Amino acid sequence: MSVVDPGLQPERTGLAWRRTTVSLAVVSLAGTRLLPDPVGLVGLAGLVAAIALLVLGERRYRRVRRALARDPDAAVAGGLLVPLTAATTLLLGAGAAVYVLA
Numbered sequence: 001m002s003v004v005d006p007g008l009q010p011e012r013t014g015l016a017w018r019r020t021t022v023s024l025a026v027v028s029l030a031g032t033r034l035l036p037d038p039v040g041l042v043g044l045a046g047l048v049a050a051i052a053l054l055v056l057g058e059r060r061y062r063r064v065r066r067a068l069a070r071d072p073d074a075a076v077a078g079g080l081l082v083p084l085t086a087a088t089t090l091l092l093g094a095g096a097a098v099y100v101l102a
């Protein structure tokens with residue numbers, strides 16, 4: 001008996017990462033638009049990171065689907081998604097703090 005449903009869990013995770021990258025892109029675009037020029041570059045960096053997250057998320061989704069198709073009980077190792085998301089969030093937070101304190 002398989003512990004993992006090979007179709008639904010990776011799909012839900014992939015959709016969650018897509019929602020995360022879309023919200024990150026929207027906040028980054030708003031930051032680029034609203035913040036002054038030197039600090040607004042943080043929003044541009046966030047937009048680049050959102051695109052990178054989208055690409056990495058899609059690659060991971062395909063890799064997990066393939067691994068679960070071969071062996072439904074397979075454990076797939078982590079990747080760069082969580083550290084990149086955390087770094088981008090910290091970068092955008094620092095940009096917001098600079099804007100508020102300035």
